[in-house]
Amino acid sequence: MLVASGTNRTERLYDRAVEQRVSLITLGVADQARARAFYERLGWTTNAAPEDDVVFFQAGGLIVALWDRDQLAVDSCVTDGGGWGGVTLAYNVGSPADVDATIAEAEAAGAAIPRHGAETFWGGYSGVFVDPDGHPWEVAHNPHWTLRPDGSVQLASD
Amino acid sequence: MLVASGTNRTERLYDRAVEQRVSLITLGVADQARARAFYERLGWTTNAAPEDDVVFFQAGGLIVALWDRDQLAVDSCVTDGGGWGGVTLAYNVGSPADVDATIAEAEAAGAAIPRHGAETFWGGYSGVFVDPDGHPWEVAHNPHWTLRPDGSVQLASD
Numbered sequence: 001m002l003v004a005s006g007t008n009r010t011e012r013l014y015d016r017a018v019e020q021r022v023s024l025i026t027l028g029v030a031d032q033a034r035a036r037a038f039y040e041r042l043g044w045t046t047n048a049a050p051e052d053d054v055v056f057f058q059a060g061g062l063i064v065a066l067w068d069r070d071q072l073a074v075d076s077c078v079t080d081g082g083g084w085g086g087v088t089l090a091y092n093v094g095s096p097a098d099v100d101a102t103i104a105e106a107e108a109a110g111a112a113i114p115r116h117g118a119e120t121f122w123g124g125y126s127g128v129f130v131d132p133d134g135h136p137w138e139v140a141h142n143p144h145w146t147l148r149p150d151g152s153v154q155l156a157s158d
Numbered sequence: 159m160l161v162a163s164g165t166n167r168t169e170r171l172y173d174r175a176v177e178q179r180v181s182l183i184t185l186g187v188a189d190q191a192r193a194r195a196f197y198e199r200l201g202w203t204t205n206a207a208p209e210d211d212v213v214f215f216q217a218g219g220l221i222v223a224l225w226d227r228d229q230l231a232v233d234s235c236v237t238d239g240g241g242w243g244g245v246t247l248a249y250n251v252g253s254p255a256d257v258d259a260t261i262a263e264a265e266a267a268g269a270a271i272p273r274h275g276a277e278t279f280w281g282g283y284s285g286v287f288v289d290p291d292g293h294p295w296e297v298a299h300n301p302h303w304t305l306r307p308d309g310s311v312q313l314a315s316d
Contacts, residue, residue, distance in 0.1 A: 020203070021217045025247055042176040089205050135244065
């Protein structure tokens, strides 16, 4: 942030701006064992002990955590609306066939599938699965973006 | 997923399991211009045009999007609980002082600060800011994790 100083120049108040990144996504869950088992059935692995309060999954350069939803609400200083709250995650894949395969994997793992793979209004192909705690994931093939071998996604315009 | 086949061996039903990664986080917003301006005040940049329905920010190896919350709910096949819905993002930094500086940046950008930086029960230091649409971000220093120069975060145990 640049602020006017008392002199005739501006100076940086802090060392740096907030970097353009996300470190951790915590999903609030009602039943930790059930939630963990679902993501493990998808193929995800964690070193968390069975008795750990929080389960952390390394997900590329960030971490996905599962934690008791009531505790997460308190820790986040928010009131729980009780349902979905305006955040949707997406998992991008390399082709429409991969979308269908991923949706099938999620269904086999116990997800609800409210929208199967289909062409989208933005020129891609996607479906949606919902995890046991009601968190929706869009599974998408976006031909306008670059999906790198390491799983990272790059906007075409950048 | 491994399934029993008709023969006396198991075979892979799909090419691969669901990889352990997240491609996109979409935040539902009530006022796109207000939301975009907030993240731009934090220092984030986007190539989105002013008239674009969705604003995409490249955030390390994933993308953060801002989109109309009602449209996102329809697209995600969920009912909007109207408040927070069990997802909290976190932004990790290298020191307690960086937590305080980031919280101050967010406050200057217009965020609510329901919890200022303080030591946490898990041995770290964190605070919380809430964006104009009610999405909370924990800002944390976790001495148990590795924060790499590229901004990625690594669990100590992996």
